[in-house]
Amino acid sequence: MRRLASSLLAVVAAVGLASPSVLSAQGAGGTVTGRVTDAATGQPIQQARVLVQGTQNGSLTAENGRYTLRVPTSGAIVLEISRIGYEAKRVNVTVGGAAPVTQDVALTQAAFSLSAVVTTVTGQQRKVELANATATVNVAEKIAELPVSNLSQVLQGRAAGVNVVSTGEPGVGSRIRIRGQSSISLSNEPVVIIDGVRVAANSGSAALGVGGQSPSRLDDINPEEIESIEVVKGPSAATLYGTEAAAGVINITTKRGKSGRTAWNVYSENGLTQDPRRGDYPLLYYAWGRRLSNNTNMRCDLTLVANGTCVQDSVISGNILNDPDLSPIKTGNRGQYGMQVSGGSDRVQYFVSGEIERENGIYEMPTGEQDRLKTERGVSSLPTSQVRPQGLDRNNLRMNLNAQIAPRATIQLSSGYVNSNVRRVQNNDNANGLMVQAMGGAWDPTKKDSRGVPLPGMFSFPFGDVFSRTTTQELNRFINSATARWDAAEWLNLRATVGYDYSLRDDIGINRFDQGIFQFPGRNGQVSSFRTSIAQGTVDLGGTATKQIFDWLGTKTSVGMQFIRNDFEQTGGTGENLPPGATTTTAAAIRNSSQSFDFSRTLGYYIEEQLSVRDRFFLTLAMRRDAASAFGSESRGVYYPKVGASWLVSDESFFPKFNWLQSLRLRSTYGASGQLPGPTDALRFFTPFPATLTGGVDAPSVTLSALGNSNLKPEFGAEVESGFDATMFSGRTNVVVTYYSKQTRDALVQRNIAPSVAGIQARFENIGDVKNSGFELEFTQKLIDRKNVYAELFINGSTNRNELLTLGEGVAPILTGAGSRITMRQQPGYPLYGMWGRTYTYNDANGDGILGTNEITFSDSATFQGPSFPTREFVISPTLELFERKLRVSAQIDRKWGMLKFNNTLRHQCQGGNSCRGRMDPTAPLELQAANIAATPNGIFTGMFEDGSFTRLREIAVSYQLPQGWAKSMRAQRMNLIMTGRNLAVWTPFTGLDPETTQSNSDTRGNEEFFSTPPMRQWTVRLNLNY
Incomplete structure (x- = not known):
């Protein structure tokens, strides 16, 4: 060091x-x-x-x-x-x-401009100078005509190769993957940078789980404050960002003030949220019958019919979620209200923004359950947190300042604050969760619990009991940065950025005394409280020297360093046996506490040289070296090289001139970046635990928890990217085509070792190798460009082929899945997180339409069934503007295919809930009966692997600039009204709740639908006033 x-x-x-x-x-x-x-x-x-x-x-x-x-x-x-x-x-x-x-x-x-400016590590550069493809999203322009509720919606479908998977819960994050999955053991999430400062953006940020997905720090960021986003897609472009950037970089620039008069922007948005499956949830079944041996009534499923145990009298079906009076699924609502002001002089410019966001989710305790609990508790009303247990309250503030402090020096200050409170309902993979109770059991409309409380078609507990356990997360977050630029000479620019992202998060779960699930220990009163601080600090120093050596040759040399500091600290406590009315751990009879912390430090420096030949051929050479505390003690750091070329070949004198071709750029680059091991992956460390000595004396002691690895290195991702950009037909057509091939070497894999004294059997080693390759397309076509009519079509698409090349010598395939239900395997020669299972054949030999266990034959071993990650994506975004562009209509249609999805909800209904059609209904197709037999007695879930492809009408927006007289009546210069609909329709062969929803944002269960909330349908109306 x-x-x-x-x-x-x-x-x-x-x-x-x-x-x-x-x-x-x-x-x-x-x-x-x-x-x-x-x-x-x-x-x-x-x-x-x-x-x-x-x-x-x-x-x-x-x-x-x-x-x-x-x-x-x-x-x-x-x-x-x-x-x-x-x-x-x-x-x-x-x-x-x-x-x-x-x-x-x-x-x-122009449909596309190579002279557009993008933000890079070394400062702002023209696109034509870059040897890689960088996707730019003009957020300020987009949301002026198409409002969004979070940052994930901004990125969805806007850039080729960027896969965004959303859920339907307020405040809960999305999963973002850029050019596939590259790591077996580490995060595949991109790095996020705001105004030059690296910030926390993990999608699973919570200390208390409720069974499924968790809040996202990425969606803390308010899209209304953003000017533009650049997506750096892979190691070839992310070299200078260093370690942790191999999965891509999302570079965010917030809005700045402009010299001139003070400009005000006021907006108000209100909307409704609907469950697209409301009233159309899959049916649950129950079969009544008679035992043949003694003619007594019994539940009579098809396997019992097939083996002669019983005969069915009737089969009933239903779903409580389809009953509007009994279902907790209602219509949610949201509101978003904000004001922005900007302006300044030629020396000082400012931007100030404030926003309030409120959202109630779709879940509401049914009226009958509210009445029951009021009677039981002897109260006239219930807490809002129990009646509407799902929601989001968020407040955003931002102030940005630009100042010219000297003729050659400027300073840029950015300060953002977020306060949010997320209410989370027990759900997803949770035996006590809402959807498990609604859909996890057999359909029995007469069912009651031991108190006599009706449970029509439910699993075990009434909704009121489930909703009575509350889980909240409150967040206070500050993101601050300062950037100074100094033109030290006409040829030399120096810059320095320092910043700090600090979050203080409180996760609290409360089960009040004599409330919650009946005959559950929580009714004695339980509370869990965890306070977590997450901090990231950035120091970025650099300089760029520019010189025109000859008329035809220019050079630009950049050097710099970056220091990244990450700190995590958590203190928590739990309490049991609370007295009535108490909600704190100190009031509990049984108390426990915990504390944990970790940190990492990364220091890197780089040099980049760019040669410009006649301002149309650009050659870039770069190298970065990193050292980090997370590396093993024997590591001497890592080097990341880069070489790339961009050639505006259409400007060359020898290039043939075509009337239909305005510009053609060829580009190719090789670059590398890395992925940082976990803070303690390389360390040998001990865990304290209480010990009892001879004689019954308690004493502190420690036990070895990890052997560590002094040779541990970062994962090394290297990528080759090539492509071309073409502008044609008088600038009306633009095509960007890119091929990429990236390989992750030294991937972290847990290798089994000889058992130690402490029983440790594995440690992380750099022995894996993963490859991703594919094509990306961006196509923009101006269809009509007239004064009263303008029409444009934007298309982007991508492919991805993923392969695990090696796990290291002697390492067996890694099996993963939902608990003991193994559905995925990491095996060389196949994609990461591939779907594996034993196959089977079936034959209704007696022709009675009912399969018996003896009429299905299984293969001896599991085989590869298909990838879990989409291999192809395609997005179409048409735009139409009328009446001198006062009326604007836009849409987005999203298509993903080439992957399997595990219908784990169906698995539970067959295997544990005794309610799936293939188990109960004699008219069920043999395919469903075979899937049930495979799962229920045999633990084979291949029949629940379904085609996960889908086409979704993602959004439609209509924007209209209201008459000037209306604006003047509000003393405004401009007023427009926007109506938006999201997630309006989906077409899919998947039979589960939704092909896009996931049990969690992890890759190990990222393709699994398990009582998961589908993406919500949203309708919003927004009014913008510009002063």
């Missing part, structure tokens, strides 16, 4: 040597001002970037298209003006003297 620190100081010192030349490089300077407009319509263009070529000195245009840019030196300069959706432009300007220079610019619309 000392050697690394010495090298780092040398790099920083070398960058700083340029500072003595700063004063001599400064001149009188001047000011350039002007207006940027649309060349076709003459309308002002806001958020256009005006930049002095070869520097980081720039400005953004205001709502009226105007900009003001201070230039520290006199003389001739070149201004670069760019805006996504327009062709970039360069103009020559001479500055000097007291009077400002006026330079107006008109930009021409």
Whole structure:
């Protein structure tokens, strides 16, 4: 580490040597001002970037298209003006003297612009200079016409190769995977960066489980505060981000103020949330019959019919969730209200935002259950947390400030605050959960519990008892950063970013005395309380030197360092046997406590050299070195190389000219990045436990918990990416095609070792190897572009082929699944998390339409059935604008296929609930009967592996700019109304609750539907007022 620190100081010192030349490089300077407009319509263009070529000195245009840019030196300069959706432009300007220079610019619309600017580790760069494909989402533009409720919805379907799987619970996170799954033991989630600072974004952030998914730190981030998102898709592009970036990077830039008049934006959004399966849940069955031996009544399933034990009298079916009076599924509601203000002068700009969000989920305690509990407790009302046990309250605040503190120096401050409270209902893989109680048992409408409480068709407990146990999570989170930029010379830019993301999270579960599930220990009173602090600190220092060596050759050299600090600390307590009314651990008769913490530190530095030949061929060479506390003690760090080229070949003189082809760029790159081991994976450590000495004396002691591995390294992900970008037909058509092949070497695998004295049988070693490859397509087509009619079609698609190459010598295939139900296997030659199972054949030999256990034959061993992750994705997003673009209609249709999904709900209904159709109904297809026989006595679940492909109408939005007179009556400049519908329809062969919902966001159970909440259908109406 000392050697690394010495090298780092040398790099920083070398960058700083340029500072003595700063004063001599400064001149009188001047000011350039002007207006940027649309060349076709003459309308002002806001958020256009005006930049002095070869520097980081720039400005953004205001709502009226105007900009003001201070230039520290006199003389001739070149201004670069760019805006996504327009062709970039360069103009020559001479500055000097007291009077400002006026330079107006008109930009021409384009479906795609290679001159668009993206944010990278080394600063902002034009897309044409990058050798890799980077997806950019203009969030500010998108949500102005298509409101979203969380960040996951922003990313869904917007970028090829980015897979987002959502659930239907408020505040609960989505699973995001970029270009497949690469790690067996570590996270496959991308790194998230906000304004240059790395932030916590894990999708399972909770200390208390309720049976399924957990809240997400990614969705703490308010989309209304975001200007744009860049998705860095793999190691080839993420080299300079270092360790942890092999799964991709989501780079978020928040909104900034613009010079000019103060602009106000006020919005109000209200909506309804509906369960798309409401009234249409799968039926549960119950078969009545007579025992042949003594003619007594009994439950008579098909296996008993087939072996001659009984004959059926009747088969009944139903589902309490389809009864509007008894079902807890109602209509949820949500509201979102916010205000933003921005503005400033040419030296100082500001942006301030505040938002309140409230959402009640779809679950509500049925009226009959409310009346029962009020009578039992002798009260007139129940706590809201029990009546509506699912919901989200969130408040967001943000303040951003840009200031020019010197002619060549600027500072950018960003501060965000989030306060949220999530109410979570017991659900999913939870024997006491809501959906298990509703759908986990046989359909018996006469069933009652031991108290005589009706349980029509339910498993064990009434809804009121389930809802009486409350689980909440309260969060207070601060994300702060500061970035300073200094143009030390015309050719040298220095920058420094420091930031801190701190979250304080309280998870509390309460089962009050004499409430909750009857005859359950919790009715004596239980409470669990865990306080967790999560902190990430970032220090990022860098410099870029730019020089035009010859007229035809330019060079740009960047060096820098990054330091990332992660801290996690949790203190918790549980209490049992609470007195009436008490809800704290200190009031409990039996108390327990726990405390844990871990940390990691990563230090990296890099150098990047980019050569520009005639501003159309760009060659990039880079190297990064990382050291980290999570590496083994014998590790000397890791190097990540990168080499890439981008060639605007259509600008070459030898390239044939076609009227239909405006630009063609070829690109190819190789790069590497890593994945950090867990904080303690490399360590030998001990766990304390109480011991009793001879004579009954208690004494503290420890036991060995892990052997550690001093040679442990990060997983090393290397990727080759190649492709082309083409703009055709006068800029109306744009095509981006990319092929990628990435391989993860040194993947962490738990290898079995000889049993130790402490009984430890495995440790992590770098012995795995995983490969992903595929194609990505982005296609944009302007269909009509007229004054009164505009139509556009955006298509993106991707493929992914995943293969586990090796687990290491002597390592047996890794079996995973839901508890003891093994459904997945990690085996070389097949995809990660592949679906495996024994197959079977069946034959109704006697032709009676009922399969017996002797009429089904099983294979001897499990075989590969298919992947659990989609191998192909396709998204279509059409847009239509009418009446001079005042009316806008857009939609998104999402198609995923090539994967299997485990219908674990059906498995439970057959195996444990005695309620599936294949077990009870003599008219059931033989396929369902065979699946039941395979699962119930034999523990073979292959019949529950179903085609998980689907096509979903993801969203439709209608936006209308209301008449100017209406806006003026509200003293506003502009007013528009937006109506949005989400998750409106799905077409799928999957017979479970929903093909997209998952039991959890982990990869081990990520394709499993187990009493899981489907994605909710949402209807919202939003009013925007701009002042």
